[in-house]
Amino acid sequence: MPPPPNLDLSRRGVLATGAATAAVAAAPAGAAQGKPAMTADPAPLPVSLEVNGKVRDLSPDARTTLLDALREHLHLTGTKKGCDHGQCGACTVLVNGVRINSCLTLAVMHQGDKVTTIEGLGAPDALHPMQAAFIRHDGYQCGYCTPGQICSAVATLDEIKRGVPSHVSASLTDKPRATNLEMRERMSGNICRCGAYSNIAEAMAEIAGDAG
């Protein structure tokens, strides 16, 4: 999909203006005393990551999270920003094969890393098996948490396959199995406001069954 034109300019301009207006309206006089309103932006830092199999060179401000780099710099908007604080899991991507919250890591900390987003897992004409299973089992309603759920689900089954135990594993040393209880525990970092959890677990069970 080609990136929409002037995405940075149009959306950021509106957001920046909106935020500044809100800050002026909300801040009591003297609230910011002793703190400079703005600090000079440090120089952008070059970083090179491999995103969905392609090397991408960026020069983000150091404050740029991996999530913002994916969405705003690379226009890979499949990865979603929910809470932006690691609580909801909407921003889940795979980095070097493991799932992380892309909102709680800086892009500059990922020099040379391999990042897989929902766009890298599958495409509309070549769905990842987990994407197809989510569709079959109606594992979503509004769809906003879905890319994070799917990335997390793929990584969860891989963690079970690699023998990583969980809080609900009865034994620490036995090989864990992809039971409903295990998947619910392991997916607790992905929130679905529509409450599609049961169908998500069924989609995962189908793929786990195929694999095992």
Added chain:
Amino acid sequence: MKAFTYERAASAPDAAARAASTPGAKFIAGGTNLLDLMKLEIETPGHLIDVNGLGFDRIEKTDDGGLRIGALVSNTDLAADMTVRRHYGVLSRALLAGASGQLRNKATTAGNLLQRTRCPYFYDTNQPCNKRTPGAGCAAIGGVARQLAVIGTSDACIATHPSDMAVAMRALDATVETITPRGETRAIPIADFHRLPGETPHIETALAAGELITAVTLPKPVGGRHVYEKVRDRASYAFALVSVAAIVHKNGAGRVAVGGVAHKPWRSEAAEAQLPDGARAVASRLLADARPAPDNAFKIPLVERTLAAILDETRAA
């Protein structure tokens, strides 16, 4: 987020020296707690030193039969390590009871020890907090204290330490290894690593400015049954109201460390000596000096009941 400059550390001694000599510098590893707090402008470092490339990501046996855990080992990798699962089960269990799968993949061993409190008044920048602004006062005292500490508190702070991992490490008598800005190494017993709030709740650990954690070591395995029981408002992905790390031997003796009750993992060797006499004897001794608020007084019987459940479970096994 406030602007900051960023560098990737070249070596541990260099990182420690740079951190000590650069005003406002902080180390960053997993970043899951630090970046959360930076977005809220509760943490405002002027400079970040990324220590991820320093290679402290291995788990190795020590010469005396113990285990050295690199500072950068992720919470997932530590919980899944077969030696830890077999011989330090309380540590695996504590790690797996904490956070979410995504966070455990990024969170590091050293970062877990250094995470800040989740006291709601620490997070609310409209409220005074002696951790955020020393001398500002504490809105938690007299406020909603359900999550907060019942013992070891002060007139300046009633925050808890949020880590599950640290509670298990306290029960295991872990040692924190560091390198100082002068390039010297230091070994700090976990019992002395976290401080009580006293008059300076913003000083949370025994680390000096710029001092960098390089590893956490565990003594050789002590055997026994390892249990970590965490009581929380949700079945998963929530901080503890109370947690109990226990190692119980066949003869009834053992060790007990408690989380969710204080500014540090709470353990008393005198209290745990009473384990053969049951949970009430241990808990009443361990929490004898507790000063709870009305809405967190439930934590005192909850510690006893959680320990009683653990002792029933270990006797049945």
